[in-house]
Amino acid sequence: MSQPTLLLGQTLGFHSNPFHSEPTEAANYNRTGAILVVDGMIQDLGDAKALKAKYPQAQVVDYGNALISAGFIDSHVHFPQTAMIASWAHRLVDWLNIHTFPEEMRFSDPDYARQIAKRYFDLTLAQGTTTVCSYATIHPESVEAFFTEAQSRGLRALTGKTCMDRNAPEGLQDTPQSAYDDSKALLQRWHGVDRLSYVITPRFSPTSTPEQLEAVGALWSENPLCLMQTHLSEQTDEIEWVRSLFPEARDYLDTYERYGLLGDRAVYGHAIHLEGRERARLKEVGAGLVHCPTSNTFIGSGLFDMNSLMAEGQRIGLATDTGGGSSFSMLRTMAAAYEISQLRQRTLHPAELYWLATQGSANVLHIGDKVGNLAVGMEADLVVLDLASTPAIAQRHAEADDFWEALFPTIMMGDDRAIKTVWIGGREAP
Template identity: 70%
Template sequence: MADLLCGQVLSFAGDPFDQGEAAARHLAQGAVLVEAGKIVAMGEAAALRAAHPQARVHDYGQALISAGFVDAHVHYPQTAIIASWGKRLIDWLNLYTFPEEMRFADRAYADEIAARYLDLIVARGTTTVCSYATIHPESVDAIFTAAKSRGMRLYAGKTCMDRNAPDGLRDTAKSAYDQSKQLLQKWHGQDRLSYVITPRFSPTSTPEQLAALGALWKENPACLMQTHLSEQTDEIDWVHSLHPQSRDYLDTYETQGLLGEGALYGHAIHLTAREKARLIEAGASLVHCPTSNMFIGSGLFDMDLARHLPVGLATDTGGGSNFSMLHTMAAAYEVAQLRGQSLHPAQLWWLATQGSARALRAQDRIGNIAPGMEADLVVVDLASTPAIEQATRRAETVWQQIFPTIMMGDDRAIRATWVNGTPLHEA
């Protein structure tokens, strides 16, 4: 039987970084018809009720129905260390990340954290993530198993490191290639799951390991490749000392076959002119991680890049300090303000949905409401707290209704989260 979700409906017919708010489509009394995990129709509620009298009706009143949030860069193994007292990137890795990731050799622990992480994000309206695992194949199996049981579309890969990491967290060029290939063959394309080739970043991979993973990506071009790029200035100096033959940070990947369409680079704050030009030319994607960038003092991302290449938005759990994409949108707005770039609410919402889906090369499946898209939806209460309600009561446009929730909303704003046509969370 079909389900009919009624409320305000927000979708996109274009890119608001190109077309402004005119790219968005808003129905004040709309509805979304869902059946067998897909969006069958969207339109005015009265017309869809009349056309589908047998559908189960879920009347969300004045709540906003949107595509579910897409978080394009996370480290699910860092769930338990989120909001640890801040350090610079290299300190963070040594003090918090590496000791915690050592625990993921234990499949039971990996299963526990994977389940906890997915439950936390679904309760905050996120329906898809692209996650780093640890070097342990067990950590990849855990997150894919948990996602499959929930019917989620999820991207993940084994994190590969063969230097500058503690004993127990290093593999080799050969084992990184072999284990990644085995996991790719096991999981990629199963249900809604996609494997992502995942070198952590150049400081923890030798050129030999990067080349091995570049070869694996060339053999499997349908997969994405994710890594980190130009997050902090001292990190960039470290990269130059480790790769003196390279022209710049991006070149450490480019020369090893790790630049092209389907490449996802997290952070990308301190880019040179050459790096920007090559990223645009290659059709790569960037992922903006504003809460993480501020929490560990990395810098301010240049959102003008979204006019030239795909840019997604991400919490960067657990360097990022919150699981919520609403909170992340607010941080993105504030970062842009500090750069003199004022982002419209349509652009913020796009980044958290269709923009991130586009970065993942999945814009034809997730991140928007349209017939044929997968039925991953979030229902957002635009008056979830007294402070937000008093602001939205004065609103004269839909964006004036939405913006207070972007800036002040939290998990209380999430009325429901639908994944693959099934309500996984209802407040």
């Protein structure tokens, strides 16, 4: 057993979903909190005075008035799009053809894949993000680079080879058989190694033939404990495209459902323009939806219906959608989620926003028992936030009447300057 470490500061976790109660009642907030970390795990938490007396031999790290919480969980990203984030284009398909596909073709080069993987994790850790669920490219080299870099940093991380066999450049197409074979080999090599998880990853229906969707669905049925991730109902013109490619399908979701790509471990990015049948089936099977607000505004996709989807019991996480999203920051993503909900006439509470970026996203990825919250037995992946990190935030913070009012300016205006430090597996990240 390593020497226990006692972290002191304001602490914030959750014991329930704040969307399903008065938001502050779902939170566990302590103004003078403490977290005992032993061998990479949270062993105890409570009031600082009590825990210092209880564990006199523990090494103490005092963060003063900083806020200690679970690290942010980014539940839908494309790490290969790191270098082309914030690229100008008209709509989704234009953006893919002009910027995304040419950049992703570069990942056939293992050296380039490793370079971007390192850069990506440098950027996300600097923003307080401790776990990501990413798409790779069609190239096995991209998955190898991502997992190798994550493993070297001790991160909990998820990814999978993207599968595409049509409506993409020749250099970015595989086949139904190679998609199955490559994905299976990568899954067998990496899934469950250290803190890594493989995710079966058809990009979206327009870039996979029915034969490929069937092959990928077969792989998932053989490995049902893996996640499956894809995109769903991001833009209205995309939905029309799907209808033209799958005229026999009842709706967009049915293009996945009929090939075995619907279940409780399915994670669908965007899900903005859902039909009634789709919503009912997603709720029935317990699938996960991921809100990507900066991407939805940047690419002009639409306004996610957080209020009614959450009210009907959908499982929802939050994500940057790098690089369709215009920021690596989950703080900025929370701010965008707030703004979109305002346009939907629903004011999100800071507790709801923070839960989405931590516990909500972890639950969607089926790792909510491991990360995304402060609780005994959880892995000690933590972010420490300075709630007065800039002059503009500090002057507003000074006027706050309670904790939530003090936290909100950092959600709305915070950036990497708000991140004092990050802990990964019980160790402070370098």
